[in-house]
Amino acid sequence: MAQKLKILKFPDPKLRIVAKKVTKFDKSLQNLASDMLYTMYEENGIGLAATQVDEHIRLIVMDLSDERDKPMFFVNPVYKILDNHSMASFEEGCLSIPGFNEEITRPDKINLTWQDLEGNSHNEEPEGLLTICIQHEIDHLEGKLMVDYISPIKRDRIRKKLSK
C-alpha cells in the first residue's frame, strides 16, 4: 500500500542537495517511486522529483494525462538541448513553492536519455509539456528551483511569505 510522503517546502536547505545517481534497481526503488506517484496524485501535481520528498537520488515521477492514468518514471535522466531549439515561456507551478506561479523560459527542443525502474535505457525527443516538466524536475535533482530564475527581490518576498 503506497504512502503519502511529506514534500519539502522552499526555503528548506535540503531542496539544494544535488541528487546521486541510482545504481540499484531493486524493490526499495520501486516502493519509493510508488509512494512518490501516490503523493503527486494526492497533491494534484503533474511531476515530482525525489529531492522534494527528501530522498536524494535521481528519480522523477510524472503523469501528464487528463485521466491521471499514465504514470511515467525517469531514473538517471539526462537531457541535451538541440541545436534547432527556440526559447519558450510557460507558467510553471511547484509543489515545493505552494501558491506561487511564474512564467519560466526554457529551451523547447531537447534530447532525453533515462532508465526505467528495471534499469533499461531509453532515448526520446519529447514534445510539449513533457519538455517543460522534465527540465523543471531535473532542476530539482540539481538543487535548483523555479525561484532561481526570478529576481532576487521577488525571491526574497516569496521566502519571507513561506517562512512564516
Ligand code: K1U
Ligand atoms: O515538481 C513540482 O513541483 C511539480 C510541478 C511540476 C510542473 C508544473 C508545471 C510546469 C512545470 C513543472 C507541478 O505539478 S505544479 C502543479 C500543477 O499541477 C501544474 C501547474 C501549472 C501547470 C500545470 C500543472
Ligand code: ZN
Ligand atoms: Zn517543483
